[in-house]
Amino acid sequence: MRWPLGVGDPPEPADPFHLLHLIRDVGSTLAQLREHRVQVAAPEVEHALPVGGSEVADAEHAFPSNNLPAGRADVLHRPPGLLLVRMVAMTTSAHDMSLAQVVAVLDGFYPPETAASWDQVGLVTGDPAQPVRRVHFAVDPTRAVVDEAVEAGADLLVTHHPLLLRGVHSVATTTAKGAVVTSAVVADLAIYCAHTNADIARPGVNDALAAAAGLPDDCAPLGMEDGQPIGRVGRLPEAVTLREFATRLADALPATPVGVRVAGDPSALVQTVALMGGAGDDRFGDVRAHGADVYVTADLRHHPALEAREEAGDGPPYLIDAGHYATEQLWLAAAASRLAEALQARIVTHVSDLRTDPWDFTVGRPTPDRTPQYSRSSRES
Numbered sequence: 001m002r003w004p005l006g007v008g009d010p011p012e013p014a015d016p017f018h019l020l021h022l023i024r025d026v027g028s029t030l031a032q033l034r035e036h037r038v039q040v041a042a043p044e045v046e047h048a049l050p051v052g053g054s055e056v057a058d059a060e061h062a063f064p065s066n067n068l069p070a071g072r073a074d075v076l077h078r079p080p081g082l083l084l085v086r087m088v089a090m091t092t093s094a095h096d097m098s099l100a101q102v103v104a105v106l107d108g109f110y111p112p113e114t115a116a117s118w119d120q121v122g123l124v125t126g127d128p129a130q131p132v133r134r135v136h137f138a139v140d141p142t143r144a145v146v147d148e149a150v151e152a153g154a155d156l157l158v159t160h161h162p163l164l165l166r167g168v169h170s171v172a173t174t175t176a177k178g179a180v181v182t183s184a185v186v187a188d189l190a191i192y193c194a195h196t197n198a199d200i201a202r203p204g205v206n207d208a209l210a211a212a213a214g215l216p217d218d219c220a221p222l223g224m225e226d227g228q229p230i231g232r233v234g235r236l237p238e239a240v241t242l243r244e245f246a247t248r249l250a251d252a253l254p255a256t257p258v259g260v261r262v263a264g265d266p267s268a269l270v271q272t273v274a275l276m277g278g279a280g281d282d283r284f285g286d287v288r289a290h291g292a293d294v295y296v297t298a299d300l301r302h303h304p305a306l307e308a309r310e311e312a313g314d315g316p317p318y319l320i321d322a323g324h325y326a327t328e329q330l331w332l333a334a335a336a337s338r339l340a341e342a343l344q345a346r347i348v349t350h351v352s353d354l355r356t357d358p359w360d361f362t363v364g365r366p367t368p369d370r371t372p373q374y375s376r377s378s379r380e381s
């Protein structure tokens with residue numbers, strides 16, 4: 001499609017896109033666009049554009065790989081120091097997906113009825129009729145994540161963890177949750193959560209973790225909850241030492257300041273791996289029932305973890321606490337590309353750059369590798 005060019009060209013009413021704002025101040029233009037909630041092409045696209053092209057078609061041709069759906073607003077530099085902005089109309093065009101359409105696809109990936117009975121999943125904010133062109137993915141709907149999504153021009157934020165799990169009586173900005181809800185509503189940002197329904201889905205959160213652990217695609221469920229299969233168990237192609245397995249896993253997961261904690265003999269061989277992204281210290285019975293050599297999960301509390309190690313008599317199953325955020329974060333990219341593929345690139349997806357692991361740093365002396373407290377005291381040797 002070719003677009004008319006020139007100063008003062010009027011928008012064509014018959015066209016879903018209003019064309020041609022030729023403005024002299026780049027900064028104010030971007031600000032105005034944001035004020036009017038118009039999507040602006042990503043900065044890297046701006047920089048990729050050839051300066052001085054005489055046809056918009058040239059510019060479109062310059063970034064075919066950026067996967068921008070037809071009709072997105074783009075910023076085109078024009079000399080001398082001018083900026084040509086091609087704007088998306090504020091009405092939904094035939095090219096736009098509605099929030100309802102995108103949610104229907106997400107619900108198909110992660111059926112809400114498969115979520116745990118205590119969970120709260122699905123749409124938190126948003127109007128099903130609103131257009132969705134840019135979708136942001138994050139583990140947690142924190143204030144910083146919502147700010148990031150709004151800054152990125154997202155229309156929809158998909159998170160793993162629910163925003164409102166317990167009763168809420170106010171969404172005033174006087175609380176963190178209220179500020180998140182208010183920010184999202186003010187910015188027309190829809191929020192959608194896929195939590196335990198994404199944990200159990202195939203492919204879902206635990207499949208992304210299983211892939212990071214080097215397990216094949218055909219892992220079995222670790223256990224059942226509310227009639228749904230949860231967690232995964234699978235076998236590595238060959239046995240490796242616990243240290244080697246944990247090191248490979250740590251390399252495959254996003255880094256966290258707390259690192260990966262391991263309980264067990266670092267030289268012991270492991271092959272059967274049980275795993276559950278997020279908090280999983282209530283599943284030791286399932287882990288033992290599967291004869292797993294090692295259990296990868298997060299949020300391992302002192303008493304359940306110590307009791308599980310005592311029960312194991314210093315042998316398998318060994319334990320790896322890889323961090324709650326880290327064990328769930330890899331799902332984001334998988335979910336984002338699956339959604340983009342399902343919608344045939346009519347949306348743009350982005351995975352949050354923010355690490356929402358609550359911990360920031362560690363201090364103190366690391367202990368020696370192996371000091372099992374329950375079988376013998378290391379001080380005696």
Ligand SMILES: [Zn+2]
Pocket residue numbers: 161277278279324328
């Ligand atoms: Zn979680």
